[in-house]
Amino acid sequence: LAPGAPLVHPAHGSNLLYHRKFVWGPVEEAFADAEHKIAFRAVWGRSATVPIETFGVAARWDAGTGILDIWASIQMPKFPDQTARALRLPGNAVRVHYDVDVGGSYGVKRGIKHTVLVGYLAKKLGVAVRLIEDRLENLRGGDMQGPDRIFDMQLAFDADGAIRAMKIRAVDDVGAYAGRSPFQLGKPVTAICGPYAIDAIEYEPTSVMTNKTPQEAVRGFGQSSGSTYDSGDYHAVLDETLAAIDYVSLVRARDEARRSGRLAGIGISSCLEPSGGNSAFEVLMNPKNETTTWMDSCLVRVDLSGSVTGVINNSSAGQGHESLVSTVVGEILERDPATIRVVRADSLTALPSNSPVGSRMAIMLGGAAAGAAKTIKETLIAIAAHNFECSPGDLEYRDGGVSLKGAPEKKLVWDQLVEIAHRKFHKLPAGLEPGLQAKFVWEVPTGGALPTPEGRIQIYPCYAFEAHVVLVEIDPDTGKPAIRKYVCGHDCGVMINPDIVHGMTYGGIAHGIGAALYEKFAYTEDGQLASGTFMDYLIPSAMEVPGLAIVDHCTPSPLTTFGQKGSGEAGYLGAPAAIANAINDALDPLGASIDTLPMSHLAIWKVISEAREKAATT
Template identity: 60%
Template sequence: MTVSGKFRFISSDRRVREDRRFVVGKGNFAADIVPQGVKHVALVTCPHPAARIVSIDKTAALAMPGVRYVLEGAELAGATNVLATGLDTPNVPRYPLALNVARYAGEWVAAVVADSRALAEDAAEAVVIEYEPLPFVLDADEAYAGGTLVHEAHASNVLLDRTFTWGEVEKDFSASPHKLKHRVKWGRSSTVPIETFGVTASWDPWREILDIWASIQMPKYPDQTAMALKIPMSSVRVHYDVDVGGSYGVKRGIKHTVLVGYLSRRLGVPVRLIEDRLENMRGGDMHGPERNFDVEVAFDDQGIIRSMKMRALDNVGAYAGRSPFQLGKPVGAIVGPYKIKSVQYQAIAVVTNKTVQEAVRAFGQSPTNYAIERTIDEVAIRLGLDRIEIRRRNMIRHEEFPYLIPSGSTYDSGDYHTVIDKVLAQAGYGDLIAERDRLRAAGTLAGIGIAACLEPSGGNSSFEPLLNPKVGTTTWMDSCRISIDLVGSITATMHTTSAGQGHETLVGTVVGEVLEVDPDKVRVVRADSLNSLPSNSPVGSRMAIMLGGAAFHAAKALKDKLTAIAAHDLGVPAERIAYKDGNAFDTAAPDRKRTWAELVTIAHRHIHKLPAGMEPGLSVSHIMPVPMGGGLPTADGRVQMYPCYSFEFHLMLVAIDPDLGKPEIKRYVIGHDCGTVINPKIVRGMTMGGIAHGIGAALYEEFAYNDDGLLVAQNFMDYLLPSAHEVPPVEIVHHETPSPLTVFGQKGSGESGYLGAPAAIASAVNDAVRPLGIVVNSLPIKVARLGDMIAAARDKLR
């Protein structure tokens, strides 16, 4: 069902209700919640990339002041179930604390519990662990080739190696006059929220309830916690009213939660683990994709790309977290916005002795989009075509939607060519080129960056059954409950945490729109996991679609009920009743009406006035499945991955001082189309934030390792997050192509900035250095590294 026409509150530039508590420092973050008597955990971590744990001597640590307990891996593994992983890899077990062997520098080996965090850190230094260092492997290609094994019992470093073929790939290749093959690399970076992960668990042995306050953004969190701790899920109460200080995917924290959950049960006191930045960077759920792409395309003289072969080799770190699935989501947009008829896609996940990779914004799609866009640029250059023209030629046209791509997803809607036109008009494309050429003439390296991207949204987790047939997941519902109390106030309940996406504002706006009441009058609260409806958390750009949809349907049901009550009380058919601003009247005799207060009173107190069989009260729950979901993948791996596809087009001008190698973004214009915008302030913020994150991934951020297998970028002096200096002003041009699949035409908007920016920056840098005969095919493009490349190229030209 799609509502069209003019909205009253949707799309209007309203304030974000969550902001009021944050600007006065009254957020409710995980570290702010301190139950009486809480004890603090500090972690003892492995200093080697791989080592056998020979012995752990806790004596000295236990004798220190304020120390309550020292937990090691054997005890924890004996008392808990192995942590859930997505893939079917039983010989790659993972526990919160290393068991016998530690597999990356920073892996947790023991946990110290003490009266304060400082005392716990003191004692952590006093835990004496004897290690026997083992051979290690860091590089994905080496790990894939075999040799050093990260998990001996698994007999291979390969967690996933699957090749999909969709369409007549070989035929299309042999029929094409041109082929191009290259390798591009995406460096290891992540979302790095300013709040680290934190969790407090408190076991009440009399009520048999484990209360949990955590900074999570994690589907299936209570379930996985209960299963690992071997307690019923009805004994786990996760408090969803904790504000999460940024996540963008990584705030998973299952291992943290199992650890403190176990300790709280073991010790009978509340226990908290608030990661410090070193724990967070080395061994938290923190790192993101690190991928080598080998891409080959076949195309004709006009630049029409007929077929693509892509091999993605992902270094997922030492264990199978959720990350191998990040090779699965890109299947849902494997051809980007282009009409490539056939695709071969080989997805490989290998383990290495690096920190475990977790979910990162866009769940693996941003690296893949970078690989696709870099390839499109290279095709244009090979044929001497304009890089925008080649995109126009290959892009799906507005009238071709809904459009089925070879890998089985149908794109819902889009108007890519119009968005591009708008961006070029805003930027003055001709002037931009002239400016680039003027800079070049003055001796600066200058380049224009171009990138398109799709943001698959409405997360359905279809990558689970795609990559692990044992998982039959075919939907990821989300829910909303709305009640109108007996004095007429409206309360809507959501069932998950938020990390800055403004979901309370979303729900208030939608409920206000449907019930025609001031959204600010709608109270929005969060259930805890024991009284909640199903939710799959705000992952996969899904909440505008899924929570917004659920709120819409629940509100609509309430409106229908109010209408039915009025019709019955007025003695007219329901079709004759019109609902306006909370009141209901007879369209045939507008003076005959029932006010909001009257309708509420009837529903709550005057059962005798209700239609026969109608449930009293005014409370409706709606559990919504993902649109277009419900199907398992076909044998050849075709599946509807996500329902909705937002589009963004990035255009920028970059100047590089040739002596220094430092890229500077001189102009940045994007076109953004996420369908109907529910809250313009939120959408703009998400877009800008995504771009800043993308600038980081492209130019600054890298979890670098040294040859000894140690993470060397482990604090904020070496892992460089963009500051306000590094993020230029960005002009955003809007376009709205509503989705036919959602209630207001809305699509997701949390990821596209991050999906497009790295590709656009890489495009610009390559345009700038191409006259020197060099190609930059790996991210991040760091200043000095680029400076050295430019210097070497200039020396050669001399």
């Protein structure tokens, strides 16, 4: 950005890709009237999700049918459409198979450039072509590296600690090519004040190019305008978290460690996890984009034997979509989820979907599955009403059967209703087609609108909440931090599958520990990647991730079928904040602090050494 800086793309004329200032409320007036002000800089180092498997894609062109078949470990919306457009093929000439295990992602399995290359070669050569990244390719040049941001923060607050106004200037290094990276600066708008009531906010995002690997969306980073939160009980979750870790005893343990000569600190953070994402943050950043829906869908089919199948149209990076859909459909139809099969269609036979991004699936796929199952249930009730010659309101649905209220002996069981639907057209109500299946396409709750001129838009419908409390000790001689205790309070509404929710929460926190203490794509002054292997790019192992305790709280969302919200990304946001606070609390007796992530052993050792040298000379 500096005048005279070398240009990454001279034809562009500058390294600036995007700049805008959003102002919500009387910011300057609030700063002028505030009793106290503070300003500081925080730096988020470039890191990533480091999935278990790298990206892979295979393609085969069939000249007879004119179809390009693609199998890819992808996690991104509109993948078939973008691939077809890039290859200058009609949309119905590309068939993406979704019955592929992605092998981990959280935002970094986009793979368009890989797929276009493989698809072009398969069509050109007339043979099947496969590309599998090795780990070096994945770290260095894949859709892998995440945000690289400098935050200049200003807060205006009262003597009682109430924040009256906030200013954020964010400069994001997106690498050598833009892609959709500049739009990622729109994510902080989704819940920019987090769980706090702040009346006036200024947000100034700037996106800049450098000679680094291009950036991608990593695990909902920065989701922190015009959005209204659906529900929450933030004070209760924080109180339960503090009680679970025994905060009084935690303070005592920290102080005892300090008295014995060790560096110890406590960190607390809280964050919201917006979920069920619409496309609205991209619309907010790009007025030319008028997309107002990010729907999802599900087809539920009951065959003649009475078996239930759910058909979905997206790939899985391990979020348990099959468990989600079978549980939701089983709950509504009152059938055993273990008997419900869930299959993935390909892109030419499936209903529309926008993939598992933005913590969407519990809300959007769960909502679509519920909608389709409800239609099946209503159809069964309508069949029974027609045969009993009564109103649907006179009937009761239970365990897959329908009976007359007050006369339970007058009943049609599941198998009888299914047989009527499939074989006995003469017993179907007028206008009801034979067979038993239903599709449901669900629009994002609260979505469907464009931003106002001042930049207000409901970007996400639902907001989960997490509170993190952690005790950290630092070896005063080596700077090595160790997490002694960690408790996370978690509220994502009703958990459809608690085991999956807890697993994703554990993973998110582990990922956040890596971003806070270990992981960084480091570059030399001349732009060479210096951490392109796991010898240099450090990830936390089971030795570094402590035992984690999760405190569950439930504040149902009024916008979803069962009160569920999205989950899985907040650990990546709350863990680094809590750990950074704990490390700075530990360094405070030395008069030292650190404001750049990751807070590596070396970085901590340097500030400890500088603090000791300063103390020795005064």
